[in-house]
Structure formats: structure tokens, C-alpha cells
């Protein structure tokens with residue numbers, strides 16, 4: 001999958017995979033047939049998917065996803081109100097009563113146990129919505145009530161530990177999660193989703209989060225996985241791009257990219273973190289695309305293209321991108337237990353397709369034709 005023509009086919013197919021699998025109400029399935037994800041839409045995956053297709057020109061698809069987010073948020077308006085009230089009264093509600101990371105397509109919480117309390121997706125949807133509205137000059141009024149409620153939710157609860165992007169370590173404050181929340185607040189301010197006192201509060205909290213990231217979330221000139229831990233995570237490049245919480249021109253961005261390349265990238269395929277055992281801990285095409293985006297933001301398009309080509313090379317014969325690929329695996333002995341539990345690796349993963357599109361757009365590749 002390295003020739004221009006075959007990349008063009010893959011990009012075109014990526015758009016089709018995403019738009020054809022989108023539910024009529026706007027929900028994006030994380031992966032249509034993978035046992036553990038079937039029937040659910042994640043705020044995290046969905047927001048990055050919407051951002052990818054929005055950048056690729058699928059305006060209506062992205063807008064419909066934001067309609068879905070707004071529908072979900074407004075449906076839980078009372079619950080969010082209780083969360084905010086309790087936090088303000090100094091008695092924050094337990095994790096189990098916070099918002100989950102994923103919902104069924106109809107906006108219910110679903111019956112299956114999950115590592116649910118995650119805050120990042122609520123920042124990411126605001127960020128993706130703000131980008132989408134600014135990119136396509138859209139009227140945002142219809143999304144404002146839900147966006148404002150989400151901002152209040154984040155202002156009340158951003159400082160709580162919760163599960164990370166990989167649905168692990170609920171007891172920690174993850175730098176990627178803080179980055180997504182900061183990006184969401186910033187986008188809400190820039191796009192005019194918040195006004196007046198709420199906007200002022202968002203500005204202050206954005207500053208607090210940024211300060212926390214810089215003062216407590218760095219070590220050896222790079223961003224860290226969580227507060228008080230100096231290891232890395234493949235998700236950290238997202239803070240440089242596309243989220244732009246860390247200025248691509250600063251030393252912290254350069255140090256983070258260098259450290260990620262050194263520790264987590266193998267031939268342009270990026271692992272989530274050292275010690276990953278999920279399906280044996282392979283390399284994730286979507287993380288290669290995030291690192292590629294960080295490279296583009298620092299002016300290194302050539303390197304970014306190598307990450308894009310590696311991600312594209314993971315496509316199956318039917319042009320489907322997986323969640324991860326093996327060979328090398330960090331923990332090969334742990335692969336089989338996940339296959340026994342959930343079946344083969346999630347394929348296609350819509351988030352992988354979206355990140356390929358997003359990086360291709362950033363590299364100036366025509367994602368609308370069959371050849372680039």
C-alpha cells in the first residue's frame with residue numbers, strides 16, 4: 001500500500017467506511033463487528049473521526065455526529081446538573097455517577113460493564129466541534145446549549161483522576177486527558193460556543209490546566225503519561241497536533257516528539273506505551289498518524305509522510321485499517337488471551353481510517369480522488 005494510486009484508493013475507501021457505517025442519527029460505531037465495541041459510539045473516537053472527515057470535506061457527516069453528541073448531552077442534562085452541584089458543594093459524586101466514555105447509538109448508557117469514567121472525550125468533542133465550525137464557517141447556535149453544559153461539566157470536574165485514552169489507571173491524572181480538556185475549552189472560547197462569565201471561567205481553567213501540564217506533567221524535556229510518572233504514552237503527540245495545546249515550536253514539543261520516536265516508534269509504527277499487553281501490545285496506525293501530525297506541525301512533512309505510509313501499509317486486502325498490528329509485539333505471550341476473550345483485533349477501526357485521512361489532508365494530499 002505504498003504507491004500513490006493505492007494510497008488514493010485507501011483514502012477514498014476510508015471516507016466510505018466512515019460515512020457508510022455512520023448511524024442515521026450521527027453516531028459513529030467504533031468498529032462495526034468487533035465483539036466488545038459493537039453497538040457503541042465513543043466520544044473520543046467519534047470526535048477524532050468527525051474531525052478527520054470534516055477536514056476531508058464531509059461536512060454533513062461531521063455535523064450529524066455533533067448533533068448526536070448534543071442529543072446525548074441534553075438527554076443527561078439533569079445528571080450533569082447534579083454532578084456540577086455536588087462538585088460546587090465540595091462533595092463530588094463517585095466515579096460511577098459521572099458520564100461514561102461511550103453510549104449506545106440511541107444515546108443510552110448500555111448494559112455492558114466498561115471502564116467508563118473518562119473525561120477526555122468531552123473536551124475532544126468541543127475541540128472537534130469548534131474546529132469544524134471555524135473550518136466550514138457554520139452557524140453554531142444549534143450546538144450551543146449542549147456545548148455550554150459540557151463546558152460547565154468540565155469546569156466542575158477537570159481536576160479529577162479518571163481512566164485514560166486506553167481505559168486504564170483510573171487513579172491517575174493523565175496528561176492526554178488534561179490536554180483534550182484544555183483543547184476543548186480553548187476551542188469553545190475561540191468558536192464563540194461560550195460567552196460572558198462562562199467564557200471567563202473557561203479562560204481561567206484553560207490556564208490552570210496548561211500550567212498543571214507544564215509544571216507537573218513533564219520530565220526530561222518531554223510530556224509524561226500521567227502526573228508523577230515520567231514514562232511516555234503514544235497519545236501525547238496529540239497535544240502538539242492536532243490539539244495544539246503545546247506550541248509545536250517549543251522545546252517541549254521537540255523533546256516529546258524525539259522521546260516518542262526513540263521509545264515507542266518502530267519503523268514508523270507507534271506502540272501505545274512500554275508495558276502494553278493488550279493483544280500483545282502491537283503498533284497502532286492511528287498513533288503513527290498522530291505522530292505524523294505532530295511532525296507536520298513542526299515543519300517536517302517528509303517524516304510525516306513516512307508515518308502516513310506505514311499506517312497505510314497496515315490495511316488489509318479489502319482496504320480495512322485495524323486498531324493495531326503485531327510483529328513486533330511488546331508482550332507476544334499475552335496476545336492469545338485477548339483473542340480468546342474478544343476475537344481478532346478490531347478491524348476496521350473507524351478511528352484509524354479517520355486519522356489516516358486527517359494526516360493526508362495535513363500533508364496536502366487530495367483525499368477526494370482515487371489517486372493522490
Ligand code: BGC
Pocket residue numbers: 030031037042044045165166167349351
Ligand atoms: C481503546 C480506546 C478506544 C476503544 C474503541 C479501546 O480498546 O483503548 O482508546 O476508544 O477501544 O475504539
